Amino acid sequence: MNKRQIGKSDLFASEIGLGCMSIGVEEAHAVRIIDEAIDSGINYLDTADLYDQGLNEEFVGKAIKGKRQDLILATKVGNRFERGKEGWSWDPSKKHIMNAIKESLRRLQTDYIDLYQLHGGTMEDHIDETIDAFEALKQEGVIRYYGISSIRPNVIQEYVKRSSIISVMMQYSILDRRPEEQVLPLLEENQISVLARGPVAKGFLTERSFNPSKEALFSKGYLDYSSEELKSIVTRIRNSCDGRSLTEIGLRYILQSSTVSSVIAGASNVEQLHANVIAGSSSSLTDDEMKQIRQLTKSAGYAQHRL
Template sequence: MKKNRLGKSDLQVTELGLGCMSLGTDKAHAQKIIEAALDEGINYFDTADLYDFGVNEEIVGKSLKQVRDQVIIATKVGNRWNEQKDGWRWDPSKHYIKEAVKQNLKRLETDYIDLYQLHGGTIEDNIDETIEAFEELQAEGFIRYYGISSIRPNVIREYAKKSNIVSVMMQYSILDRNPEEKVLPFLHEQQISVVTRGSVAKGLLSEKALEKASPSGYLEHSYDELQQIITELQEKVADSRPLTEVALRYNLANPAVASVIVGASSIGQLQENVKAVNSAPLTKEEVALIQKIARAHTYPAHR
């Protein structure tokens, strides 16, 4: 599988990363999916302390322990569970991040994290303090590189200006082209890679398509708009290749995107995603046609 450099780092990530959130808590089943991902050549695994109260990190760490030097583990920090474990609060403070990383490392059974990501963020945060925490963790050897997970243009600009982030994880798909307006061109110019999630739009851009549609639609699209867009995509672009393939290759057609992070709840689903990413890139004509079919929207806030 093709690999791309993540920002200005020396991390080479596969074009498909395994989003581990959907693995569940059945450790044996989850491990089989992770092992299948390794067999398919995937080297990039994305988790977070928030997933299943940290159990997800434990599963990922144990499953990858024997191949630790061959893989890239990305996890996230900033959402702090309460004592009852029935809710969490946002805490991007330096004190919390530097304490939380110890638990991340313990659950992952590793001495270092390849990519440590802030799991959100607002413009009201003490961004300088947060950056200081990540810089110190990097200097101390606990993390190799850091990034943020955010869809907010104003937050992304601040981190791009003030920090050494190598990546931004964000939602991006044919049905959510908001990042194309300002964020993707800006990050590409800054040599900060984008790692995408939500590329199949909750299954709408898969073979199940409209079976997954809500009567209220998806984001800014009404149900009728979805029906029209998906039908046109199937007839004009996905006539010779699966819709999932079109969706994942559309993300990778943008020069800012280094990898698409996709979850899998079965080995079969994982293999379908691998086949989609390993397929031929979209032509310029196909990309233009997709953009004509699925209109772009703009961010209404956080500008």
């Protein structure tokens, strides 16, 4: 699988990464998905301390034994939780980050994280304190690089100006082209990469959209698209790229941007994983295909948190 540099770092991620959030809570099943991902050429694994209250990190840690040196391991911090209790609270303080990293390292059974990401962020945060925590962890050698996971342009801009982030994880798909207006140009100018999550837009950009049993999938619409708009647009997208699956179209559209280092695709089973790998490894979309997709879909920017 092709690899792309993340920002100006020495990390080169597979164009398709594995979003581990959806691998489930049964250990053997979860580890098998991760094993298959690595065997398929995926070297970027993305988890978070919040996923299943740390259980997800534990599964990742068990799956990568003996393979750690070949992988880019990414996790996230910023949500305070107590195992066994419902809910969590937002805490981007230096104290919390410095404590949380210790637990993530323990669960992941490693002594360093390749990419440590802030799992959110608001303009009300003490941003300089958060940055100071990440920089301190870099100096200690327990993280190699850091980034943020956010869809708020104003928050992203502050980290671009104040910090040495190498990446921004954000929702980006054919059906959510909001990053194209403000965020992608900002990050490209500053040589910061996008790690794209939600590439198949909650399943709308997969062949299951055409399964009669999935009719309810469209009932609530998606972002600014009504149910009827979605049905029409998804069909027209598939028809615009003859011979390609919807998943292939969705993943290749995002990878058309040089600012995107990796598409972080989730998989709840091995079949989905293989479909993602095949789709991501296909040929680039043609200029005509890109033009048709852009004409069919909306490119409205973010209504809130603008620059």
